[in-house]
Amino acid sequence: MKLTLGKIFIEDVQFGKDTKVEGKTLFINKDELLDAVGESEYIDNIDIDITHPGDEVRITPVKDVIEPRVKVDGPGGIFPGMINKVQTVGSGKTHALKNVAVVTAGKIVGFQEGIIDMTGPGAEYSPFSKTHNIVVVANPREDVKQYDHEAAVRQIGFKAANFLGELAKNLTPDEEITYETLPLLQGVEKYPDLPKVGYVYMLQTQGLLHDTYVYGVDAKKIIPTFMYPTEMMDGAIVSGNCVSACDKNPTYVHQNNGIIEDLYEKHGKEINFVGVIVTNENVYLADKERSSDWTAKLTEYFGLDGVIVSQEGFGNPDTDLIMNCKKIEEKNIKTVIVTDEYAGRDGASQSLADADPKADAVVSNGNANEVIVLPPMKKIIGMTDYVDSIAGGFDGSLREDGSIEVEIQAITGATNETGFVKLTAKEY
Amino acid sequence: MVKEIERAGIPVVHICTVVPISLTVGANRIVPAIAIPHPLGNPAFDKDEQKAIRRKIVDKALVALTTEVDGQTVFED
Numbered sequence: 001m002k003l004t005l006g007k008i009f010i011e012d013v014q015f016g017k018d019t020k021v022e023g024k025t026l027f028i029n030k031d032e033l034l035d036a037v038g039e040s041e042y043i044d045n046i047d048i049d050i051t052h053p054g055d056e057v058r059i060t061p062v063k064d065v066i067e068p069r070v071k072v073d074g075p076g077g078i079f080p081g082m083i084n085k086v087q088t089v090g091s092g093k094t095h096a097l098k099n100v101a102v103v104t105a106g107k108i109v110g111f112q113e114g115i116i117d118m119t120g121p122g123a124e125y126s127p128f129s130k131t132h133n134i135v136v137v138a139n140p141r142e143d144v145k146q147y148d149h150e151a152a153v154r155q156i157g158f159k160a161a162n163f164l165g166e167l168a169k170n171l172t173p174d175e176e177i178t179y180e181t182l183p184l185l186q187g188v189e190k191y192p193d194l195p196k197v198g199y200v201y202m203l204q205t206q207g208l209l210h211d212t213y214v215y216g217v218d219a220k221k222i223i224p225t226f227m228y229p230t231e232m233m234d235g236a237i238v239s240g241n242c243v244s245a246c247d248k249n250p251t252y253v254h255q256n257n258g259i260i261e262d263l264y265e266k267h268g269k270e271i272n273f274v275g276v277i278v279t280n281e282n283v284y285l286a287d288k289e290r291s292s293d294w295t296a297k298l299t300e301y302f303g304l305d306g307v308i309v310s311q312e313g314f315g316n317p318d319t320d321l322i323m324n325c326k327k328i329e330e331k332n333i334k335t336v337i338v339t340d341e342y343a344g345r346d347g348a349s350q351s352l353a354d355a356d357p358k359a360d361a362v363v364s365n366g367n368a369n370e371v372i373v374l375p376p377m378k379k380i381i382g383m384t385d386y387v388d389s390i391a392g393g394f395d396g397s398l399r400e401d402g403s404i405e406v407e408i409q410a411i412t413g414a415t416n417e418t419g420f421v422k423l424t425a426k427e428y
Numbered sequence: 429m430v431k432e433i434e435r436a437g438i439p440v441v442h443i444c445t446v447v448p449i450s451l452t453v454g455a456n457r458i459v460p461a462i463a464i465p466h467p468l469g470n471p472a473f474d475k476d477e478q479k480a481i482r483r484k485i486v487d488k489a490l491v492a493l494t495t496e497v498d499g500q501t502v503f504e505d
Binding site: 206207283284285288316318319322323353354355356 | 445446447448449452460462463464465
């Protein structure tokens with residue numbers, strides 16, 4: 001499967017009379033975007049705001065972050081099974097509007113999650129302080145059921161991103177990269193001397209606001225399966241989760257997974273990147289056993305020499321991570337696990353809820369319990385009413401002057417476990 | 429908590445969903461639970477069935493509490 005990704009670098013986003021890309025500026029007619037997003041029986045009102053890197057703006061609670069993309073050539077459309085019909089994506093040509101993101105925000109169900117500061121110390125921790133953000137604030141009707149509300153806001157984000165992505169269809173990309181993964185036997189034959197490496201992509205699947213979707217399927221209902229890495233680039237995996245926002249993968253991260261991009265970078269040179277195994281992190285022990293059995297079985301079946309395993313979230317998924325690691329190692333396949341830590345505010349506690357001596361190669365993306373003070377911002381997009389009760393917040397987190405003392409786990413993407421961050425941890 | 433209470437000389441049964449974590453932290457008597465969001469019940473069932481599920485787990489825990497163990501033991505069905 002071969003995909004050419006054309007990148008169009010946007011330098012500014014503004015409201016305008018017409019929705020279009022002119023030069024390096026994305027102009028948005030607010031009414032057209034609202035029309036494209038459409039009405040929802042579960043949503044009372046929707047507003048759209050634009051914010052830029054360096055603005056004195058805080059966005060919270062953040063639900064999802066999405067990159068606008070469009071299929072230019074090849075089967076299917078972006079977000080198959082969610083926006084476009086179910087069809088295998090990941091081949092042909094796709095265009096992406098870079099440096100911009102759709103951010104969905106507003107009162108989100110029960111847990112109120114995710115902070116993005118566009119400037120100040122908090123901005124250093126969120127990769128989405130560097131993008132021009134089109135923030136869609138959706139306020140629910142009062143009597144809406146939690147599951148309907150979550151699904152409605154999730155879908156609103158994809159519709160907005162899809163609408164903006166369409167603008168890129170006839171643009172000439174500033175940069176093009178072609179990614180190719182051959183069918184297994186051909187791929188192995190092509191680089192017989194290079195070690196065969198796979199990627200086990202763990203997806204958060206623990207219920208309301210803790211779910212992920214693969215081609216429209218709630219991933220808690222899948223058994224681990226194989227995917228071509230380019231399928232992710234066309235939105236085959238999307239986020240439905242944002243609780244403890246630091247280490248959840250917004251849809252943007254699934255579209256731009258750094259582990260996949262880096263493995264492609266080394267493909268054919270140092271390693272033979274064979275493909276991706278997607279798996280889940282369910283709340284029943286039997287599911288955890290079954291899924292980790294299957295990831296190990298698939299890595300063995302594909303004849304892999306090494307595997308990178310990335311986690312999403314923390315706590316009980318630490319067990320899924322360790323089970324994957326242990327069972328794959330037992331097949332005599334080397335593993336590196338990619339995670340983050342909840343080591344207490346002083347960093348002195350045990351970092352993961354589970355452990356095993358076989359997990360002897362670990363990449364950490366930082367300690368989510370670290371405390372930060374976020375200074376007041378001139379403007380809030382969304383609301384700060386819930387800061388005291390978000391994960392990483394505590395009674396008194398929100399101070400009278402508008403500053404927030406909070407663990408970095410409240411910041412969207414701060415310790416992302418695909419390495420989509422600046423933070424890391426080293427052992428001395 | 430399991431380890432600290434046992435250190436004081438009182439036997440403990442750990443009812444938990446993720447048995448491997450309980451094994452890692454060093455519990456001696458482990459009774460598997462239903463699921464992480466609802467360890468002692470299952471919202472998919474009606475009230476009477478839920479009560480039966482809870483009673484079964486608690487009964488099993490009481491049996492575990494009064495059973496001599498030699499090292500870490502998981503009390504399966």
